[in-house]
Structures are given as C-alpha cells and as structure tokens.
Amino acid sequence: LPGVEIEASKASVLDNAESQGASLSELFSTIGAFSVLAGILLLINLFVMLAEERKTELGMLRAVGFTRRRLTRVFAVEGAVYALAASALGAIAGIGIGWLVAVVAGPIFGSTESGSATPIVIKPLSLAIGATTGLVISLITIWVTSVRIARLNIIRAIRDLPEPRVVKVRKRILALGAFGIVVGAALSSAGYSGESAIPLMLGVPLAAFSAAPLLRKLLPERLARQIVSGTVLAWGLGVDQLFPKIMGDADIIVFVVRGVVLTAGAVSLAVSLDRVWTFAIELLGRGGRGLAPKLGIAYPVARRFRTSMLLGMFSLVIFTVTILTSFSASFSNATGQTVDKIAANYDIVLDTNPANPIDIRALESRDDVTAVAGLSRGVVNFDAPHLDAPRSWPITGFDAGLLAHGTPGLFARDPAYGSDAEVYQAILDDPSLTIVPENFLVAGVDLAVFAAGDTFTVIEPGSGEPHELTIAALGETDWLNNGALVSRDLTTTLFGGQNVVTRTYLAVADAADANVVASALNSDYLEQGADAHTFIDIGTEGQGQLMGFLAIMQGFLGFGLLVGIAGLGVVMVRAVRERRHEIGMLRAMGFQTGLVRTAMLSEAGFIAAQGTVIGAVLGLITTKQLLMGTSESFGDEPVAFIVPWIGLGLILALPLVSSLAATLWPASRAANIRPAIALRAAD
Numbered sequence: 246l247p248g249v250e251i252e253a254s255k256a257s258v259l260d261n262a263e264s265q266g267a268s269l270s271e272l273f274s275t276i277g278a279f280s281v282l283a284g285i286l287l288l289i290n291l292f293v294m295l296a297e298e299r300k301t302e303l304g305m306l307r308a309v310g311f312t313r314r315r316l317t318r319v320f321a322v323e324g325a326v327y328a329l330a331a332s333a334l335g336a337i338a339g340i341g342i343g344w345l346v347a348v349v350a351g352p353i354f355g356s357t358e359s360g361s362a363t364p365i366v367i368k369p370l371s372l373a374i375g376a377t378t379g380l381v382i383s384l385i386t387i388w389v390t391s392v393r394i395a396r397l398n399i400i401r402a403i404r405d406l407p408e409p410r411v412v413k414v415r416k417r418i419l420a421l422g423a424f425g426i427v428v429g430a431a432l433s434s435a436g437y438s439g440e441s442a443i444p445l446m447l448g449v450p451l452a453a454f455s456a457a458p459l460l461r462k463l464l465p466e467r468l469a470r471q472i473v474s475g476t477v478l479a480w481g482l483g484v485d486q487l488f489p490k491i492m493g494d495a496d497i498i499v500f501v502v503r504g505v506v507l508t509a510g511a512v513s514l515a516v517s518l519d520r521v522w523t524f525a526i527e528l529l530g531r532g533g534r535g536l537a538p539k540l541g542i543a544y545p546v547a548r549r550f551r552t553s554m555l556l557g558m559f560s561l562v563i564f565t566v567t568i569l570t571s572f573s574a575s576f577s578n579a580t581g582q583t584v585d586k587i588a589a590n591y592d593i594v595l596d597t598n599p600a601n602p603i604d605i606r607a608l609e610s611r612d613d614v615t616a617v618a619g620l621s622r623g624v625v626n627f628d629a630p631h632l633d634a635p636r637s638w639p640i641t642g643f644d645a646g647l648l649a650h651g652t653p654g655l656f657a658r659d660p661a662y663g664s665d666a667e668v669y670q671a672i673l674d675d676p677s678l679t680i681v682p683e684n685f686l687v688a689g690v691d692l693a694v695f696a697a698g699d700t701f702t703v704i705e706p707g708s709g710e711p712h713e714l715t716i717a718a719l720g721e722t723d724w725l726n727n728g729a730l731v732s733r734d735l736t737t738t739l740f741g742g743q744n745v746v747t748r749t750y751l752a753v754a755d756a757a758d759a760n761v762v763a764s765a766l767n768s769d770y771l772e773q774g775a776d777a778h779t780f781i782d783i784g785t786e787g788q789g790q791l792m793g794f795l796a797i798m799q800g801f802l803g804f805g806l807l808v809g810i811a812g813l814g815v816v817m818v819r820a821v822r823e824r825r826h827e828i829g830m831l832r833a834m835g836f837q838t839g840l841v842r843t844a845m846l847s848e849a850g851f852i853a854a855q856g857t858v859i860g861a862v863l864g865l866i867t868t869k870q871l872l873m874g875t876s877e878s879f880g881d882e883p884v885a886f887i888v889p890w891i892g893l894g895l896i897l898a899l900p901l902v903s904s905l906a907a908t909l910w911p912a913s914r915a916a917n918i919r920p921a922i923a924l925r926a927a928d
Contacts, residue, residue: 278501279565280805283558287812288386290554294819296394304402313395324387336376418458425455440491442499449480470517478510508560511859519546541847559856562805567864573795574889584784586654587721591750592759598774599747613757616650619746621736629701639728642736658718659697668718679714680730682723724787814907821915829920838916845912853904
C-alpha cells in the first residue's frame, strides 16, 4: 500500500535476541577456554604421575609381551572411563551453573526490575554438544599422554630406576625442530601479510620452541631454555606495540592465544631458573631454619615437566581473573570522567511523552534551571554492510542550543576536524554527517564495526527513502541511548510534523541539588510523562551493568581456579603415594612429622605462589597494554590504568591459602607414614 511502512517488530526482537545469545555464548566459551586448558594440563599431569607410580607394573607388562600400542590402549581405556563419567557429571553441573548465571544476570541487566526473569533454557542438542566436546577433549589429551607414557625402557621400569639425562639430541628431533622453525616463520609472514592476528601471534613462539634442540647443541641446556622462553615472553608482551593495527582489530579468540603464549614463555622461564630458587631458599634458610623449604623445593625443581603443568594451570586462570579485575577498577575510576564528557556541563536528562511534550519556555523560566537544550529523539531503521536486514535504532537530532552551554566529548573523530566543537558544527551545517556511539548497530557483546569516515543508511519512515550518512566521529559510551546524533534538519526530514522535542538537557542553579530538581521535574510534569535523571545516576547505572557483567565473568573463571586448586591437592595426594619410600627413609633417619608436613606444604605453596604471581603480573601488564592500545587505535586519551590493590590482594592470597588447605590432608598423611611400612618393597 502506498505510504504504508511495515515494521516486523517481533522478528526484529527475536533476531536481536539470537544475535545477543550467540555473542554471549562466544564470550563465555572464550573465557571458559582458560579453564579448559587448565583441566587439560591437570589431565596430563595426573596420567604422567600415574605412570610413574605404576612404573614397575608397566615394565613387567612390557616384559611379558605387551606392545607399546597395547600399553597405550590400556591407559586410554582407563582414561576413557574417567572421561565418560566426568562428561555426564559436567553436563549436569553445567545446567546448575547456567541457572546461577541467569539468576545473577537478571538484576544486573534490569530484567528483574521490569517484571521479567531470565529463564534457563535446556536444549538436549546443546547439552549433548557440550558433553561430547568435553569428552573429545579429554580423550585426545589422554591418548596423546598415553603415547608418551608407553615409551618406557623395560629394564629401568622393572628396577624402578630414574630416566638418564639425555645429552645428545637425536637427528629426528633436530629435523622436527628445523621444520617447526620454517612453519613458525611462515605463520608470522602469513599473519603479517594477511593482517591476521592469530598466525602473527603464534609464529614466533612456535619457531622459538622449535629452535630449542638446535640451541642445545650450541649452548648449555639451561641457557638455551632461558633464551627460548625469554624470546617467547618478550614476543607476547611486545607484539601489540610492534603491530598495533593488526592486533587492535583482532577477534576475542586472540585473547586466549595471548594468554597461552605469555603463560608458556613465563612458566618456561620460571622453571629454567631453578638455581635462583635454590639459592634463595638457601639464603633464607641459613642457620638450620630452611630444611623444610629445601626439601619442599627439591622435588618441583627436579621434576620440571610436572612443575610446568601445575604452574600453567594456575597462571592461565589467574591471568584472566587479574585482567577482568583490573579492567573493572580502571573503568570504574573513569566513570566520573566519562560522565563529564557526555554531560557537557548539563546536570539532568529529561524525557517526555512525544504526544504531550513540555514547552521549552516553561523549563527556561524555572528558578532552579539555568540552561536548557532541546533534542528530538525517535527510532528508525538503519541499514549497513554488516547487517543482514535493516535494524531499528534510536536517532537524536540537536541544534545550536546544545552547544550554547557546552560541547559533549567525543571518543574519536575524523582527523579532518581539529576539535570536538568543529565536529558538532559540521553536523549542523551538513545533515549527511553524524556522530554514533561505539556500539552503534551492535547486538550483545559484538565488537564495534564502525570507524570515523564509514557510511551507513537511515531509512525514512513512511516513504522508505534511504539517506546515506557519513560518520564524522564516534561518541562516548551511549548510556543515554541517543543512538545516532544528527542535526534537527535531518530529523525534520525523517519525522515531519512529529519532530518534536522529547528530550532536554538541563543545567541546574549552583545553589540547587540536581537530584532534588529531578524529583521536582517528575512531579511537576507528571501529565507530560516526565522522566528525569541526573547524568551521574545514569552513568552509575550504566557502569554498574558493566561491573556486574565483569563480576559474572570473574565468578565463571572461579571454576577454573577450583580446577587448579583441586588439581594441586590431587597431585599432592599422588605425590605422597609415589614418594612413600623416600618419606619413610626421612622418617627412619629421625625427621619429625612436623618437618615432613611443612616440607609438603612448602612444595604446594611454592608452586601456587609462583603460578599466582606469574598470572597476576602478566595480567597487569596485559591490561595496561590493552587500555593504551585501544585508545591509540581510536586516537583518544587512554583510560587511566588503575592497580586494584584490594582485588589483587585477594587474587594473590585466596589461591595460596586454598592450595595450602587442599594440601593439608595429604601433607599430614605423609607426615604420619610409618617408616617400617613405607620401606617395604611391596605395598
């Protein structure tokens, strides 16, 4: 029908909900990847320890005719039983965690206040996919570990002798190392030429680790390890500064890759500094006070592979928790600054019913109001290259009255304009220009897609005529939900006679309280549907949603931290059983139970403290780089980096205390081992 425009409101809402759900799923999956990686490292560690404990048994099996392939199958079947049970239990636990997230997220995003609650939706297919994914990851990890375990020497295994120190590097290892260097170089080149962040991030670390066997032929082993790990760590910390454009436009999955690269480099470097830790313990333990710490550090230093796995578990999760905590502190500190920029010296935002608007002259005549700026706000359909179909979004028109009292600050602007005021004046002069927020036409937690200079289309209601708009600048966080800021001339073209002032910015008198004035406005103009809020309240509410969302992410990562803490406790239980002969010998030599207990606790504390410090330090450095890199990409002043001392203290203390608590029982068990029983040849 001519002159009739159809808006599929329900379809738009459902499409938007689907997009938001997909974005949130991607975000939770990405953050959860750190917990998954921690679980993989725990699986590897446990199976290696299980093989060490049953070394004699495995040697006997090989001696009576078991092939390596059959031995691998034995371990793989045993691991598959664990993985099947864990996948089923994990899927059930995941339903509970999903319900908990929905309950917590409701008040944060305001659904509870609006009379609705976020329901928990259980789809059998999604549940099966989640359980199967966990099962497949576990089976692959177990199988790869089993292949390594099966490669044992039969004679040494039967006699329970330690593996000899390998000095000569095999030719096959050298060939694989050379191949890895070539692949790493190719990845880096492809990432740079194709402006792809993941290959660029992974290329140098892959080449560095592949070069380790070659360096061992030229340099001492410890020095070679330190050079390799130092190179990987330096690359992970410096790649953003070297290639800011490529890394600045990266997807969220690069966040996981960055954490893995940084953690791998830092953990490798920490493990290679065994002499430093030994010297520190000896220095602190002079005078006979450090016998227990010496015993505690001896085992982690001697077992570099296991120590690396444990350190990696803690570091990965603490790394992410630290970044989220630091972001929360930095953005919370910047709330006042952001409010000042969007308020432009105004104090109150007043929205009214478009069918019964307030007369601007009535507001200007009030004694408690010193300045008034009228804006016309509506909702129209926009079209852009990244959209499958037009999307409804707010649009707000302003005139010169907005700039009479102040100029709202901008996040980034086109280099052609020398100041924020020039941008607003250019929009008044040219209706085809606009200012949009970072999240313009973005659903859920999708990344921003627009930059200054980009174009999109606004569709005129009724006629459906398109009007192309060019982005002159990006605005600050859209807590006001203004959408696209354009001139009143354009909104008049779009809405015609319905282009009335429905939103006003007001500056209150110096002697007046903004909250009191806002309440008075709501009371005095009740018939006009007045809804007045101070800019400070709007900013606090908007910032509260962001802080609440980050808190949900931190709680979600807490499950990964539980994996690390529980894993350390399980590893210590296995370590007590594996070293019962050694512990029995110590007890037979006269070592008291308290000393043995302290030594075991020192071992757990040494690992937990190292992993926590590594993750926290890397998280702080990465947060500072991300804040500066984001601001440099948009040409704006960086958000001030704030160290969350209280949160950081909890991050450092909680894992350490929890790890010691989880280790207390196996440590007490080790201290109470009877020498005569522990020294027997058979269990």
